[in-house]
Amino acid sequence: MLVLHHAWRSSASRRVRLCLEEKGLAYEGHVVNLEAMEHHSPEYLKINPNGVIPALIHDGRALYESGTICEYLDEVFPNPPLSPDNAYDRASMRNWVRHVDALIGNLIVFNWRHSLQKVAEKWTDEELAAHLKKIPSKERQEAWLRVARRPYTEEERAAARAKLVVDLLDRMESTLTATAWLAGSRYTIADIAVVPFVKRIDEEIAPEEVDAKHHPGVAEWWAKIQARPAFARANIGPFVGS
């Protein structure tokens, strides 16, 4: 029995849904209300002490951190495999996940203004202080404070965009000129980890960069990703208005 606590537009949730769909695993989905800060409630913190989504409950035991959940699913449900068949490529896969995880701040600069900012900017100072106190991570406290009181500037968005182009798309391109997928010849959790980022870059952040002229390898990879049946089933829809 698999239960997924997730949100439709959360990047980390999208990774786990994609992994579940690639494996053909049925699961019960619980949508977490981020605007109501359900992920910082005492009940949710018992599932994930870090207070972020997603979390997966498998036979009553809680798992969290999307990269860790995907590797767990691949170990417990090995077919079809979503890891490379050799140790060196598995190391590359894990470094891709770590690398992309470290870029999430650049996505938040774009993502949160579509949703969480609209809620947070209406809080009184007292409400804001009360909310911030419940957030375990310093980085997430800062992100909530920013959208509530000092929304990210156009300059900051430009810096985040540049970072995503150089540290994600350029690095992907250089890998994809040598191999079919990010961690070798097989589609793996490394590719899954990157999907929610490329989706947002292609949709809003820098669509002109995801094309045959600027990043031909990425463009081809992205076409293959979107053609996979699991991509449609994982419901990685448009960010705005969905």
Place this chain on the structure above:
Amino acid sequence: MLVLHHAWRSSASRRVRLCLEEKGLAYEGHVVNLEAMEHHSPEYLKINPNGVIPALIHDGRALYESGTICEYLDEVFPNPPLSPDNAYDRASMRNWVRHVDALIGNLIVFNWRHSLQKVAEKWTDEELAAHLKKIPSKERQEAWLRVARRPYTEEERAAARAKLVVDLLDRMESTLTATAWLAGSRYTIADIAVVPFVKRIDEEIAPEEVDAKHHPGVAEWWAKIQARPAFARANIGPFVGS
């Protein structure tokens, strides 16, 4: 053939040395001169594009990120095993590594003033700007800028200390009341990942917290860690004056 690019006092390097020694693996060590910023040289960036230590070369192929290197070593040299024998505990192990990795900023606040700060504070503005330009990670750029021009304050050190006590020692304590080691009944990469942190907390940051009164489970764990032959061989010596 294993070649390790490392530094004696680097936390991530200490993890990999510990892992190599637990496995009984011989390796050739290359000490990277951090003060001279050798890890940001074009030659080193070819080995690790992230410009941090350690990096391991195995049969001519480069690996980086300490957590990834340790898992690789455990897969390629499986005896003695340094991962749990079941998928759920392996997920816990990976989450420990992720969790501790995210706390490194709190260690830097204490560690860098013993060494890198003494070098960086002497740079001219031109030298500082030139150095910063070569550093791939924004977080590390910020850390160098701080030690060069605006050393961390006593207040910041107090906040970092509190964070390490709550997010590391308290969390370890709560785990170690249930299991012998951090990821279950076996000593694993989760324990290895934490060692360099507890070493620094015990030595300088909050020694009074690593005792039977405040964190009895951690104190017992720490005694067992220090008694392991691999701990001595990995040369995790005192930070100051070593």
